[in-house]
Amino acid sequence: MIVLLFPCVVLGALVLPAHASDPRLAQPSSSAPRTASVSKQNYSVDLMQLYRESRLEDPRVIASYSKAQSGVEQENQAFGSLLPSVTANAGFNRIKQTNLQVDEAYNSRNYTVGLTQPLYNKAAWENYQHYKSQAKQADSESREAQAEATVDLAQRYFAALAADDELELVQAERRATQKNLAMVSALYSKQLAMITDLLDLKSRVDSLAAQEVDARNRSRLSRVALAEIIGRPVNEKLSRVRNDVELKVSAGSLESWVNLAITENPSIMASESAQEAAEAALRAGKGGHYPTVNLNLSAQQTNEGYNNSLAPQTDSFVAGVGVQIPIYIGGSTSARVRQLYQDLLTAEQQLVATRRQVVKELTNSYLTADSSAEKIRANHNALASAEQSRIAAEKAFTYGVVNAVDVLTAVQNEFKARRDLLKTQYDFITNLFIMSRWAGKLSEESVESVNAWLGSNDSADMFQ
Structure with missing residues (x-):
C-alpha cells in the first residue's frame, strides 16, 4: 500500500510546481539577452542580419530594383517625344x-x-501616360517582389530553425531513452526488470539513431536553402525565439486589415496601374485618328x-x-483600337482577380496566426504537463508502479509537446510575415520588430 501511495505523492508534488512555473509571457524588449562570445562555435546570426545580406545578394531583389528603374527610363523616353x-x-x-x-x-x-x-499630338501624349502608369506598375511589382523575397527568407530561416530543433530534440530524446535503458539494464541484470522492457527501450534507441541521421540531413539541406538567397554558406547558429516574449496578432480587426490591403497591397496597386496603362494605350490608339x-x-x-x-x-x-x-491607312488604326479595348477588359478582370486573391490570402493568414497564438499558450501548458508526467513516470518506475513502456511513452509525449510548441511558434511568426505582406505593411521595420523576439537562448536548456 505504501508502494502504491508514494508515486501518487511524488506526482502530486511535481504537478503543483507545474502551475506555479507556468510561463509568463511578456512583450519583447530591447534589453534581450545577447551572447557576449564571438567565437566561431558560439557566434549566431539573427533574421535581421540575414535580411540585410539578402537585400544585397538575393537575385530576385536586385532584379526587382532593375525592373523598376527600367520602367522609369521608359517613362522618360515617352516624355522625350513631347519635348522639342x-x-x-x-x-x-x-x-x-x-x-x-x-x-x-x-x-x-x-x-x-x-x-x-x-x-x-494626342497619340504621343497618351503614350506618355501609358508608360507613366507602367512605371508605377513596375515600382509596385518591385515592392511585391521584395516583400515576397522577405517572406521566403523568413520561411527558410524558421524552416532551418525547425530542422535544427528536430535534430537536437531527437538527440535529447535519445539521451533520455538511453539513460532509461541503462537503468533498465541494471535492473534486468538483477532480475528486477522484464526482458520486454529492455527490448522496447533498445528498439527505441535504435529507431532514434536512425531518425538522427535523417534529421541531420534535413538540417544541412535547410542551410543550403538559406545559402541560395544569402549567397554564402550559413553555418552559424540561428537566433531562436526568446522565452520571455508574448506572440500575438496585432490588435487590429480582420476588417481593418482587409481595408488596409485593398489600398496598400503592392499587387493590387500594380494591377490598378496596369489598368490605367491599358486605358491610356486605348486613348493613344484612338489618337491615331486625330491630326x-x-x-x-x-x-x-x-x-x-x-x-x-x-x-x-x-x-x-x-x-x-x-x-x-490621317485619312486612311488600311483600317489598321481601327483594328488596333479594338485590340486595345480587349486588353483593357483583360486588365480590369485581372484587377478583380488580384483583389479577391489578396482578401483570401490575408484572411487565411490572419485567422491562422490568430489561432496559432491561442495554440501556443495551449502548447506551453501541454509541455509543462508532459514534463511533469515524464518525471513522475520515471519516479514511479523506480518503485515498480509502471513499466518501461509507460516511461518510454511519457518521454515521447514530452518531446512531441516540445516539437508542437516550437512548430506552432514558427508557424505563427511566418504567418505574421505573410499577413503583413498581403496587407502591404512588410518592410525593414517589420523584420526588425519580429527580430526583437529572437535571442540567444541556450539550446541545451531548451532540449535537455
Missing part, C-alpha cells in the same frame, strides 16, 4: 559642272539647324544655288506650322 527635337546638319561637297558654257569644279558647303516642337500639329524652325547657310550651282553665301531662316491629318 533639335537637329544639326553640315555638308561639304566637291562639285564639277560641265556644259556648253561652263566647265568648272568648286567646293560647296551648307549648314542647317532645325527644331521641331509638337503642339498637338498632329508641329512647330518647325530652321536656319540654313549655304553657297549652293539651283541645281548645285555655285552661288553667293545665303542665310535662310524659316518658321512654320505643319498639320498632318
Whole structure:
C-alpha cells in the first residue's frame, strides 16, 4: 500500500510546481539577452542580419530594383517625344559642272539647324501616360517582389530553425531513452526488470539513431536553402525565439486589415496601374485618328544655288506650322483600337482577380496566426504537463508502479509537446510575415520588430 501511495505523492508534488512555473509571457524588449562570445562555435546570426545580406545578394531583389528603374527610363523616353527635337546638319561637297558654257569644279558647303516642337499630338501624349502608369506598375511589382523575397527568407530561416530543433530534440530524446535503458539494464541484470522492457527501450534507441541521421540531413539541406538567397554558406547558429516574449496578432480587426490591403497591397496597386496603362494605350490608339500639329524652325547657310550651282553665301531662316491629318491607312488604326479595348477588359478582370486573391490570402493568414497564438499558450501548458508526467513516470518506475513502456511513452509525449510548441511558434511568426505582406505593411521595420523576439537562448536548456 505504501508502494502504491508514494508515486501518487511524488506526482502530486511535481504537478503543483507545474502551475506555479507556468510561463509568463511578456512583450519583447530591447534589453534581450545577447551572447557576449564571438567565437566561431558560439557566434549566431539573427533574421535581421540575414535580411540585410539578402537585400544585397538575393537575385530576385536586385532584379526587382532593375525592373523598376527600367520602367522609369521608359517613362522618360515617352516624355522625350513631347519635348522639342533639335537637329544639326553640315555638308561639304566637291562639285564639277560641265556644259556648253561652263566647265568648272568648286567646293560647296551648307549648314542647317532645325527644331521641331509638337503642339498637338494626342497619340504621343497618351503614350506618355501609358508608360507613366507602367512605371508605377513596375515600382509596385518591385515592392511585391521584395516583400515576397522577405517572406521566403523568413520561411527558410524558421524552416532551418525547425530542422535544427528536430535534430537536437531527437538527440535529447535519445539521451533520455538511453539513460532509461541503462537503468533498465541494471535492473534486468538483477532480475528486477522484464526482458520486454529492455527490448522496447533498445528498439527505441535504435529507431532514434536512425531518425538522427535523417534529421541531420534535413538540417544541412535547410542551410543550403538559406545559402541560395544569402549567397554564402550559413553555418552559424540561428537566433531562436526568446522565452520571455508574448506572440500575438496585432490588435487590429480582420476588417481593418482587409481595408488596409485593398489600398496598400503592392499587387493590387500594380494591377490598378496596369489598368490605367491599358486605358491610356486605348486613348493613344484612338489618337491615331486625330491630326498632329508641329512647330518647325530652321536656319540654313549655304553657297549652293539651283541645281548645285555655285552661288553667293545665303542665310535662310524659316518658321512654320505643319498639320498632318490621317485619312486612311488600311483600317489598321481601327483594328488596333479594338485590340486595345480587349486588353483593357483583360486588365480590369485581372484587377478583380488580384483583389479577391489578396482578401483570401490575408484572411487565411490572419485567422491562422490568430489561432496559432491561442495554440501556443495551449502548447506551453501541454509541455509543462508532459514534463511533469515524464518525471513522475520515471519516479514511479523506480518503485515498480509502471513499466518501461509507460516511461518510454511519457518521454515521447514530452518531446512531441516540445516539437508542437516550437512548430506552432514558427508557424505563427511566418504567418505574421505573410499577413503583413498581403496587407502591404512588410518592410525593414517589420523584420526588425519580429527580430526583437529572437535571442540567444541556450539550446541545451531548451532540449535537455
